[in-house]
Amino acid sequence: MKIIASYNIKGGVGKTATAVNLAYLSAREGNRTLIWDLDPQGAATYYFRVKPKVKGGTRALVAGHHDLDNLVKGTDFAGLDLLPADFSYRNMDLLLEDNKRPTKQLQKLLAPMAIAYDYVFLDCPPSISLVSENVFRASHALLVPMIPTTLSARTLDQLQEFLEGHDGLGKVNLMPFFSMVDRRKHLHVHLMETLPESFPTFLKASIPYASDVERMGLTRMPLPAYAPASNPITRAYEALWAEIKEGLARSRGG
Amino acid sequence: MNEFAQAYLVPDGTDLQGIKDAFEGRYSVTEDEPQELIRRFYDTFDWSLYQAGSLLEERGDGSQRELIWRDLHGEAPTLAWSTDRDPGFAADLPSIPEIDRLASLVGIRRLLPLLDVHSRLISWRLLNEDDKTVVRLELEQNRYVDKGRERQGPISVLLRLHGVKGYDEELQATARLLQQDLKLSLARAELLEEALAAAGRRALDYSSQLDFRLDPQRRADATAKEILLHLLNTIEVNIPGTRENLDSEFLHDLRVAVRRTRSALTQIKDVFAADLVERYKDAFGWLGEFTGPVRDLDVYLLDFNDFQSSLPEALRHHLEPLRDFIHAHYGAEQKALVAHLDSKRLRDLLRDWRAFLEAPVPEQSVVPNAMRPVKAVADERIWTMYRRVRKEGRAITPDSPPEDMHELRKSCKKLRYLIEFFDSLYPKQEVRQLVKLMKVLLDNLGNFQDLAVQADHLRDMAQRMRDETHASTDTLLTMGVLVGHLLEQQHRAREEFAQIFATFDSEGHQALFNALFAPAKRRRKGA
Numbered sequence: 001m002k003i004i005a006s007y008n009i010k011g012g013v014g015k016t017a018t019a020v021n022l023a024y025l026s027a028r029e030g031n032r033t034l035i036w037d038l039d040p041q042g043a044a045t046y047y048f049r050v051k052p053k054v055k056g057g058t059r060a061l062v063a064g065h066h067d068l069d070n071l072v073k074g075t076d077f078a079g080l081d082l083l084p085a086d087f088s089y090r091n092m093d094l095l096l097e098d099n100k101r102p103t104k105q106l107q108k109l110l111a112p113m114a115i116a117y118d119y120v121f122l123d124c125p126p127s128i129s130l131v132s133e134n135v136f137r138a139s140h141a142l143l144v145p146m147i148p149t150t151l152s153a154r155t156l157d158q159l160q161e162f163l164e165g166h167d168g169l170g171k172v173n174l175m176p177f178f179s180m181v182d183r184r185k186h187l188h189v190h191l192m193e194t195l196p197e198s199f200p201t202f203l204k205a206s207i208p209y210a211s212d213v214e215r216m217g218l219t220r221m222p223l224p225a226y227a228p229a230s231n232p233i234t235r236a237y238e239a240l241w242a243e244i245k246e247g248l249a250r251s252r253g254g
Numbered sequence: 255m256n257e258f259a260q261a262y263l264v265p266d267g268t269d270l271q272g273i274k275d276a277f278e279g280r281y282s283v284t285e286d287e288p289q290e291l292i293r294r295f296y297d298t299f300d301w302s303l304y305q306a307g308s309l310l311e312e313r314g315d316g317s318q319r320e321l322i323w324r325d326l327h328g329e330a331p332t333l334a335w336s337t338d339r340d341p342g343f344a345a346d347l348p349s350i351p352e353i354d355r356l357a358s359l360v361g362i363r364r365l366l367p368l369l370d371v372h373s374r375l376i377s378w379r380l381l382n383e384d385d386k387t388v389v390r391l392e393l394e395q396n397r398y399v400d401k402g403r404e405r406q407g408p409i410s411v412l413l414r415l416h417g418v419k420g421y422d423e424e425l426q427a428t429a430r431l432l433q434q435d436l437k438l439s440l441a442r443a444e445l446l447e448e449a450l451a452a453a454g455r456r457a458l459d460y461s462s463q464l465d466f467r468l469d470p471q472r473r474a475d476a477t478a479k480e481i482l483l484h485l486l487n488t489i490e491v492n493i494p495g496t497r498e499n500l501d502s503e504f505l506h507d508l509r510v511a512v513r514r515t516r517s518a519l520t521q522i523k524d525v526f527a528a529d530l531v532e533r534y535k536d537a538f539g540w541l542g543e544f545t546g547p548v549r550d551l552d553v554y555l556l557d558f559n560d561f562q563s564s565l566p567e568a569l570r571h572h573l574e575p576l577r578d579f580i581h582a583h584y585g586a587e588q589k590a591l592v593a594h595l596d597s598k599r600l601r602d603l604l605r606d607w608r609a610f611l612e613a614p615v616p617e618q619s620v621v622p623n624a625m626r627p628v629k630a631v632a633d634e635r636i637w638t639m640y641r642r643v644r645k646e647g648r649a650i651t652p653d654s655p656p657e658d659m660h661e662l663r664k665s666c667k668k669l670r671y672l673i674e675f676f677d678s679l680y681p682k683q684e685v686r687q688l689v690k691l692m693k694v695l696l697d698n699l700g701n702f703q704d705l706a707v708q709a710d711h712l713r714d715m716a717q718r719m720r721d722e723t724h725a726s727t728d729t730l731l732t733m734g735v736l737v738g739h740l741l742e743q744q745h746r747a748r749e750e751f752a753q754i755f756a757t758f759d760s761e762g763h764q765a766l767f768n769a770l771f772a773p774a775k776r777r778r779k780g781a
Binding site for chain 1: 379384385386387418419420421
């Protein structure tokens with residue numbers, strides 16, 4: 001089981017679209033796939049038409065009172081399940097604090113899912129918190145979608161500083177990539193040329209800005225599920241997914 | 255999603271729209287594009303998968319084929335794998351640990367197609383207020399297609415209920431609706447079973463095991479005919495598979511049925527006219543004879559890998575020319591076998607034999623045992639044969655010639671067959687214990703003789719390989735090592751005999767034979 005997180009300190013960068021669409025592509029290939037919507041806003045949950053509700057709320061979940069498996073909902077797509085968001089996830093930080101090993105609880109909760117799933121995608125809330133630290137420790141790949149702007153570049157620096165400043169996080173498999181790219185904007189083009197130079201693990205695939213992605217809120221399903229196969233955004237996600245799998249295979253080999 | 259969810263029977267003439275309408279109000283229903291599905295069921299000729307409570311089916315849509323192996327009782331997990339060829343032999347299955355059990359069920363037999371079920375699938379999804387799928391239903395309109403027998407026809411319409419993970423309440427509610435409101439009942443039989451029944455077939459219609467339920471008071475001649483008729487059916491049912499050489503067990507089962515036929519003819523003594531017995535004994539002797547050469551080669555091929563792995567690693571590849579040699583001669587032997595199977599002589603033999611067996615027994619018979627109750631005849635025969643086995647066995651010493659062992663084996667086989675023919679006349683457990691006992695003794699005697707025969711045969715083959723194919727010195731020497739192994743094993747079998755026979759001849763076992771088969775006078779004495 002490989003755990004892949006979609007994360008950024010900033011919001012509104014396409015984290016949820018990334019997690020939802022990649023999870024869909026993974027399942028479409030026949031991988032048993034789970035997506036965990038960790039964001040109390042519940043956007044991924046909404047995309048899959050599931051009610052944002054977890055039995056017993058975050059407290060029972062974090063304490064390990066339920067098997068995660070009992071909280072999982074089947075989506076409308078074969079091989080793709082969802083662990084829904086719950087509004088009480090906003091308190092997850094506080095509840096994690098109460099644990100003996102507060103930064104490893106997520107990893108512990110996910111461990112038993114290894115029999116049932118090949119890939120787990122984590123759709124993470126923005127900001128740096130105890131939840132995100134848990135995510136960093138649990139993940140085999142940390143996807144960081146970023147809009148090619150100066151501010152985004154700063155948050156990537158911040159993230160890297162944070163990872164390097166914490167024991168055991170220096171080796172996190174960081175995979176930043178450009179999201180919501182608008183090639184008509186000079187700044188976007190310029191940053192896309194320069195930024196990857198200072199981040200060797202920067203992925204080559206990027207996701208263009210498109211109203212199709214925004215339409216996911218109306219169709220309430222992953223983009224490749226309703227867009228034709230030739231859709232450029234679908235193609236972009238497919239390229240991204242291929243590159244992530246390559247990266248994972250390399251890190252396993254190395 | 256559980257592929258093999260609960261299936262409900264939809265009675266003939268049910269208004270399908272009516273079923274769909276029943277969900278309206280609670281859920282909205284969407285219907286997906288109908289799909290066609292072809293399922294092909296496989297099993298070995300002797301139903302080894304079905305007997306073990308499992309089904310193997312292939313699903314295909316033209317471009318992709320998937321094999322699905324599942325437990326009928328839901329105890330073992332369902333396994334599915336994609337494939338590009340027919341299942342065939344165990345070696346054709348993917349070699350992963352989970353499928354090893356399937357391979358071991360298949361054994362040396364070939365997986366053969368049983369029949370096909372063609373289905374038109376209409377999928378309904380029940381959506382909640384968020385338009386989320388919470389339950390799936392699959393309406394399955396089925397027809398069976400039995401290509402081998404050129405038959406086809408409709409079978410049940412099924413409605414399969416599939417839950418969506420995390421939506422159990424909706425699943426339960428839908429199940430209630432189907433059962434209580436729509437009065438649908440759960441399908442009890444498997445689709446395969448229904449398809450077989452519709453095609454006029456049934457599962458487990460073949461077994462190489464004997465399973466008679468005899469009436470102890472019935473006339474011995476009529477009972478002998480019943481036994482022989484069953485054996486004739488076994489012979490005949492195995493001929494097509496032997497002809498086509500689907501797997502080596504067709505020929506094997508055929509030969510066993512022939513041996514048993516000869517044994518029943520000669521060992522159920524004095525129930526038919528002597529000249530008839532003599533005639534058919536010879537005729538079935540001929541059948542046993544012409545089926546021998548292919549069987550010999552089969553045995554080599556079946557044992558080949560074991561032969562090879564019994565050799566030191568460095569020698570193993572030198573044995574390959576032997577395999578090639580066997581394959582090279584196999585075709586000709588099989589052809590000769592088929593010619594015999596297709597001959598008028600065999601056709602006439604089987605036809606006449608069937609006519610005799612199916613004819614009613616004469617009202618009066620002068621043949622001494624014909625009209626006696628079968629139990630009395632069986633008791634006498636088994637008792638006599640048991641005493642012969644005991645006498646011959648006790649006479650064997652470490653210096654006895656191999657011929658004595660051979661004679662004992664023949665007697666043992668006769669005894670075993672007799673017990674198997676008549677086992678339903680005796681208490682089950684005791685008889686089973688005796689058959690097991692006989693098997694151990696026969697295995698030992700069989701090893702002793704067959705290994706020697708095989709060693710001889712191998713020497714013979716080496717000679718022919720040298721003459722016909724100029725086999726290399728390495729190959730001939732390697733075959734020599736093999737001959738050495740065989741003779742060593744044979745030697746071991748000879749050494750073990752005394753112990754094995756002593757167990758057979760223990761006081762407890764003597765008492766058991768005595769209690770079951772000895773004449774009444776003696777039985778009382780023994781008791």
